[in-house]
Structure formats: C-alpha cells, structure tokens
Amino acid sequence: MKVLLVEDEVKLGEYIKKGLTEAGFIVDHHLTGLDGYHALMTDEFSVVLMDVMLPDVSGFELVRNYRAAGNNTPVLFLTAKDDLSDRIKGIEIGGDDYLTKPFAFAELIVRIKSLLRRANQADYKSSVMHMADLKMDIAKRTVHRGDTAIKLTAKEFALLQFFLERQGEVLPRSVIASQVWDINFDSDTNVIDVAIRRLRIKIDDGFDIKLIHTVRGMGYKLDALDTSTDTSISISGDDLK
The missing domain is CATH 1.10.10.10 (Winged helix-like DNA-binding domain superfamily/Winged helix DNA-binding domain)
Incomplete structure (x- = not known):
C-alpha cells in the first residue's frame, strides 16, 4: 500500500518513511505543501499523513481543497499543536484522524491500520x-x-x-x-x-x-x-x- 507523507521536518520525515517502509508500505515523502498537493492530485494513495504547519501552505488548506475536489482517501494530520480547537478544525475540514507530536511510532502504525480498516469497511468491494x-x-x-x-x-x-x-x-x-x-x-x-x-x-x-x-x-x-x-x-x- 502506498502512503503519502507531507512533513517538512527532514529527520522526522526520514524516520517515519524508514519505519513505514520496513512495515511493508511504499512511502512518497514531500517536504512542502505544494509538492505534496501535486502528488495528491496526480497519484493514488491508500492513506495520507499530512503535517499541519508546513513552510508554504497549511496542511488544513491542502486537505480542504483535496476534499472539495471529491477525493476521499483517509487523511491523518500530524502536528505539534494539541489544542482542542485545532483537532476539531482538522476533522471538520475533512481529516479522519489527528496525531500530536511527539508520538510513538507504534501508535502511528495502529492509527494507519485503523484508517485502512475503516476505509475497507466503508466499501467492502474495495x-x-x-x-x-x-x-x-x-x-x-x-x-x-x-x-x-x-x-x-x-x-x-x-x-x-x-x-x-x-x-x-x-x-x-x-x-x-x-x-x-x-x-x-x-x-x-x-x-x-x-x-x-x-x-x-x-x-x-x-x-x-x-x-x-x-x-x-x-x-x-x-x-x-x-x-x-x-x-x-x-x-x-x-x-x-
């Protein structure tokens, strides 16, 4: 399964990519929002890991536009901000889950598997x-x-x-x-x-x-x-x- 990772922290991105690759995923990692959005609109992914605070554009805005275009790939927001208002906003604009940094890699894997399982339950044919x-x-x-x-x-x-x-x-x-x-x-x-x-x-x-x-x-x-x-x-x- 292919995962899109949009994360501007280089070391964190490399750590996540290495771990997911070892777990059997294919990971497409981008450092900027615009590069990530281009990948979103031109390729197919099983799940999206989206940082909120990107250097060029908010991850919230990217997902808002992605959902407006009719796409329903599961999105997990990654962010250092743990305010309740931010978590609510992330879900309201089309996110499926929200994980606050720093996090244990084991929890990330569990969250991804949960999103994939829910997606399969929503569409058994897939x-x-x-x-x-x-x-x-x-x-x-x-x-x-x-x-x-x-x-x-x-x-x-x-x-x-x-x-x-x-x-x-x-x-x-x-x-x-x-x-x-x-x-x-x-x-x-x-x-x-x-x-x-x-x-x-x-x-x-x-x-x-x-x-x-x-x-x-x-x-x-x-x-x-x-x-x-x-x-x-x-x-x-x-x-x-």
Whole structure:
C-alpha cells in the first residue's frame, strides 16, 4: 500500500518513511505543501499523513481543497499543536484522524491500520477483489483460486493487488516498477519479469484459465478472457530476492 507523507521536518520525515517502509508500505515523502498537493492530485494513495504547519501552505488548506475536489482517501494530520480547537478544525475540514507530536511510532502504525480498516469497511468491494475464480481479500491478506489457498510474499501480494485494481489494462514495466516497487524502471534489470514469473507460477500453473498475460513490447495485464497474448517470459540472471 502506498502512503503519502507531507512533513517538512527532514529527520522526522526520514524516520517515519524508514519505519513505514520496513512495515511493508511504499512511502512518497514531500517536504512542502505544494509538492505534496501535486502528488495528491496526480497519484493514488491508500492513506495520507499530512503535517499541519508546513513552510508554504497549511496542511488544513491542502486537505480542504483535496476534499472539495471529491477525493476521499483517509487523511491523518500530524502536528505539534494539541489544542482542542485545532483537532476539531482538522476533522471538520475533512481529516479522519489527528496525531500530536511527539508520538510513538507504534501508535502511528495502529492509527494507519485503523484508517485502512475503516476505509475497507466503508466499501467492502474495495477489500475483496475477484477475477474468474481468483479471489483476493485485502483486509484478511488471503488469496484463493477456487478452493485452493495461495500463499504469496508481501511483494507478490502487492503486485497481484495492483493487477486486480487495474485488471484488463496493459501495464508497462515502468508503471509496475513505480507503483509496486517505488523505483524508476531500468530497462537493463529483469526484476519485474522475475517477480511476475514467480507470481504466474503460483496463480496460473495448474489452472485451466490463465490470468497473467504478457503483451509483447508493451507490458503485462491480468485478464480472464485474453487468450491471444504471449504468456512466456524469458528470464536471465539471478532470481529476485
């Protein structure tokens, strides 16, 4: 899951990003409100961590405009101000939670998981996704094909979730690298191909309907009806670790 962190305190931002990355999140960190707002409006995130007192524009104002544009991604405000009036204002303008600095990292993780759980409960369809006999339950972190349970690594789970969210679309390697690995794609690396090959072995091998397809020269897609594209991948080098 991808988290947007807008925090101008460099050391605190690096600390939060490191901890969340180790917890399995992809973190996009910005130091200014304007950079954070640009990311908000041009990318997709599971949750937003927004500092209130930014050097260029208030986090409150950014979230107010974000909500006015019709966006409902959960927002957790981070601030050194603990006045009741500020907490009320943060909720009234569209924030979902409010955490006062300094805070324990364990509490931040709990707050984020709570926001994600509430978001899934509000829209159950976003928590459980299907294609043919493939079922992924994001909240329970389970994957099945029919009655067969499939065990995936954290990265394989994130990759399959991305495919399901964009099912039927041809996804270039550069997009997959950015959204799942949070890296710029290097055409000389086979990281993406190796990861998809491993996922395909678990998802497709032994099943009549093949779901993961290679579109030559373009990328990959998840499609239960597609039988015209090549499903082979040439792998060289060491396996992905």
